[in-house]
Amino acid sequence: MNIVNKVTLRHLRKNKRRTVVTIIGTIISVAMITAVATLAVSFMDLMQRQTIANEGEWHVLYKDVNGDQLEAIKKDSETKALVISRDRGYAYLEGSQNETKPYLFVKEYNAQGFQQFPITLSRGRLPEKNKEVVISEELAAASDVNFEIGDQLMLEIGERSVTDEEYTAGELTQNDSLLMVDGEVVETLTNQKTVNYTIVGFIDRPVWEPTWAPGYTMISYVDESFLEAEDPFNASVVLKNLHPSLYSHAQALADKNNIETVQFNNRLLRYYGLTNNDSLHRTLYSLAAIIMAVIIIGSVALIYNAFAISVSERSRHLGMLASVGATKRQKRNSVFFEGIVIALISIPVGIGCGLTGIGVTFMVINSIIQDALGVSESLTVVVTPLSIIVACAVSLITILLSTFLPAVKASKVSAIDAIRQTADIKLTRKAVKTSKWVRAIFGVEAEIALKNLKRNRRRYQVTIFSLVVSIILFLSVSFFTSNLKKSLELSQEGINFDLQVYMSSDYAENEEELSELAAALEEVTEVSMMKKTGVTSFVEEVAIADELKETVKLDREVLIDGKYPYYVDISGMDEQSLQIYANEIGADMEKLTDLENPGAIIIDTLTYKDMENDKFAETKAIHAAIGDQLDFVVADWEWIHISTNADTSPRLDFVVDDEESDEWIDVGQVEIVALTDQYPMGVMPAGVGGVNVIVSEKVMDQLFNEAAIDTWMYLYLKSSDPLKTQQQIEELKSHYMSVHNLYQSRQREEQMVLLMSVFTYGFIVLITVISIANIFNTISTSISLRKREFAMLKSVGMTPHAFNKMIHFESIFYGIKALLYGIPLSMAVMYLMHRALMNTFSYGLAVPWSDILYAIAAVFAIVSSAMLYSIAKVKKENIIDALKQENI
Known part of the structure; x- marks a missing residue:
């Protein structure tokens, strides 16, 4: 070992606090990389095992x-x-x-x-x-x-x-x-x-x-x-x-x-990261690249801050080496050597911490997941050689990248400047110039705070950089998780009930009795009685779904008297269920039950699979406004109810007996009293060219009984034991009923959403903790290096009140500057993620304003807390001792 490396090791041992702070920062970064890699591998392993347990193991x-x-x-x-x-x-x-x-x-x-x-x-x-x-x-x-x-x-x-x-x-x-x-x-x-x-x-x-x-x-x-x-x-x-x-x-x-x-077996193969869908393939790899880039940048920032502050603190030491003949290369290699030493200690410890943290998390949430959804498999920590190699390689590359700039900077510092420590401190009038409005509005303490930041621009930039990266990490991952859940929900069938009981309208006298019997069953948790039928409504061209407008341009004959014929799926809810639903969406119940001027709720947002572009899409079913009227008509055709079922929920299908008839029966009209994207239990999207309409059962009877239009009665249930409930209902039923149990399909969807939530929210918590640790580490170390500066201000008469005021203004300046950079950059990352998702999905870019507000509040809270915590530690320092202190 050469003499420079020996001196570097001795310096690391002598400056234990700085060395420990650097090691901790690096361990946190390595733990984050390891935890993310392990979390992803373990989650995919769980989904593979659960899919095999449910459906068997086969690939082709x-x-x-x-x-x-x-x-x-x-x-x-x-x-x-x-x-x-x-x-x-x-x-x-x-x-x-x-x-x-x-x-x-x-x-x-x-x-x-x-x-x-x-x-x-x-x-x-x-x-x-x-x-x-x-x-x-x-x-x-x-x-x-x-x-x-x-x-x-x-x-x-x-x-x-x-x-x-x-x-x-x-x-x-x-x-x-x-x-x-x-x-x-x-x-x-x-x-x-x-x-x-x-x-x-x-x-x-x-x-x-x-x-x-x-x-x-x-x-x-x-x-x-x-x-x-x-x-x-x-x-x-x-x-x-x-x-x-x-x-x-x-x-x-x-x-x-x-x-x-x-x-x-696409359901299983996708959990091995394989798909024959090119758009989905592009989406997965684009998202993986963006997330990995965000994680690596965050890791580099965390470790870079530690090494940048370390080099700043060691500047006099490096200057002394230069004064006794150390070359630029030796000074640069000294920093690289320090990085390697830190890596040899931090990488094994960081990997162990990351695995331990994930293991403890899985132990806590396994029982919750299995009890909530009956998942037969459990989350286990899966450690593959590849994931450890990737974690080690990424961590080592991150450390080397983090030490590169500090090493180059160290090699360029002259001996005199390093010993005098003038490289980071800017004392020219131009460098520390502040606006006169700062003192006029906020006082002299604010001006001193701003000058403090300007005179030590390097340390100030490192802190701002740390804050900006933390903001980007939090907002990007929050946006990623919310969009991942939205994309998952779009790709699911949207089943929101366990059992469906169909009853012919010829046996309407049994409806209330059956509903009461079902509600009385011990395992039943929610009941909704609903009448259904399908009619037509002619919608103005300007109000139809955007996906239909291109069709209309190409073929104007699809319009009838300038209007597009919409399929209307009408659901008449019982009064109790409708009251609950109306309260959830903020609809006026009185208008919904007014028989003189009937009101209706329109579900104006739907999800569907765009087969032409092979995308899951969300769109406006109809462009309407509250107060608009919707007319209902039916053709003078014989409608035949067909009770068929596939893997999805049963729904009403109709065939036409006499396609040559062009006679229409006017059913009536309703006023739109509410628009929503929430589907009540038992209602499924009508599809593009259709719209779901929710009315009260009384309105339904008035409209369709007078027009002699057939309706079909359905009872929808949620149960803690759907199979037992199905058996109990079948024991009650007669030939007028048909029971369909959709519990397994709904459970599979809820399992996916919940497990994805565990993965994504675990990701958010992890990133949040890392960001807070990053900010605290950067600010506390920066404050510790300013002991002499604070002692000088106190020695010339700055009162404790004025000192605290100055620190508060520094916190505000840090927060404002970080947000000015962090939020726009986060928006750019969100846009890239949205573009990646649009390869497979189609929905508008929704800015997460609530998350942005959380980030703004968190930045000021964390910065203030870190500053106050650090100041509390330096307040105890004796002024004379602090003025004599040298950072060596």
Whole structure:
């Protein structure tokens, strides 16, 4: 070790306080980088495990393959595990106690399928050969038949087919509920074949079975050697390596072997950071780059401040080295050497602190998450070699970047200037000149405070830089988290209820009784009764959604008498539910229940998937104002209610019997009394070209009973135990009711939102703590270096009151200057983030004014606190001792 490095080490040991402050600042920075990297990896790991637990582990699905195609998939170099599955079909369930679930649904897997998919055995064993089957405990409880292990089942298995000629439907699957019109079943089973099964075990109800599915799931074994050539089946593949080229590789394999349909498990793959959506890919990488840049800049700022103040404090020491022959290179290397020493101490400690902090956080929030949403998996600290290497590399690069400027500055300082310490202090009249208005308005203390800042511009700039970076960190991350949540909500289905009970309007006398019975159930937490129907409203061209205006320009024939025909989804709420909803959005309940001049609430904001641009978008459904009138009409057509269900919430669909009719029935009009973007329970977006209208049940009856327009009654519920509540309601029901349980879909959405909130708000807290530590470190160290300056002011007669006043003005100047730079720069970063998100989403840039106000208040509070804390420590110093003190 050369003599300069030895002297540097000795100087670090002698100046323990400054060394400890520098090390702490660096540790905080390394801990931040480590915590962010670990948080991201751990969060993605949780979502991977939770998705696998809910839906099974597979990456690529080849549909309807034959034996030769299956062999090609097996031999593919990327295939790690192969699951063969087939939907064998439906059979009638003897003695079914659930009218909406009259079938058994048989699904077949090979042995690998029982490992890759979440199948939980409760008793017995899993199938090991053809014609063996396991049935769900739910099925056993839903039939009058007493099923036992070893029982033989002779089933007539077939396909579901529609019997009503007016009803058109494609292939009916488990995602489609039992088809009923006016309480009558309009489907049957066709192409039936007799199959004998032996029950070998019982399983828990499969989590992938929709609660509204018409068949209870039975799982059997499929042996590929017994598959006939004409029997198509599905091949689900678990890949050896997950990389971006998997999409093109799978498609190429399908094309080569004439496989028509290839699907990807996008829900799981996205948690591995993989997507075949180019816009989403650009969004993810753009956001990652921006966030990483913000984090690195914040880390560099934190460490740079520590080293910049360190070099300023060591200036006399470096000057003494220069006076005895140290070269510029040696002085520069002295600072670099100090950075390496600090790095060797700080990086291991910082990584340990970051991991410990994340581990403690996970321990605290795991029970909260699992209790709130029933998440089966828990957050665990996932430490990968890559994340540690990245944290070490980023931290080391950050430290070297942070020491570069101080090192260059140290190498340029002459021996005389360094020993006299004149490099940082500017005493020229021009350098410390202040406006006469400062003294006139704020007094001499403010003028002295401003001159103090100007005379030591370097220290002042370091403090301002620290504040600006902290502001940018906080506002950028706050904006990022709020937009991440908004984007997540846009991409979800928006299901806001657990159970939907449909009732034909022919049985309206049972509505109130059913509502009271449902509300009385112990597990039910919220109930809303709602009538629904669909009508048309002709909307002025200027008021239609922006997305429709281009269509109108290209084809004026879509307008009728200069107006655009809007689909209106009308919901009539019961008085109690409407009162709660009206209070939430600030609507006048009296106007909503006025039958002479009916009022309505318009939901004027909707979210939808723009298929043309492959984006999730938020837009204005209609450009209206409070007080406008909305006319309702219906065509003189026969509307037929179709009760179909997919993965999303059931909704009303209509078909037209007589498309040649152009007669319209005038229903009436309503006055818009409120505009909102909040959807009440049970209401889903009507889509572009449609609008959701909320009225009172009395208004609904007046409008549509007089016009003899059919309406449909729905009961919406939230429950702490939706499956139990569904069973209780089904025990009460008769043929006029249909129950749909959307709990799983809603729970999946809420899990995503909550887990994302944990990630994002944890990020905010982390950045906030780092920012506060950064400001305190910078200001307290700066104040400590000004002991002689403060002692001089006291020695010439500055009173404690005047001294405190001066410090307060310094705090105000720091805060104002930092905000003048920090807020515009934060706005620029927010704009870049918004542009990145617009690759996949479409909504307006919303300036987070509340966060900006928080930042303004926090800056002044933190700066004042840091200044007062630091001053309290130096006040105890003796004036004579402080004047004699030298920073060596």
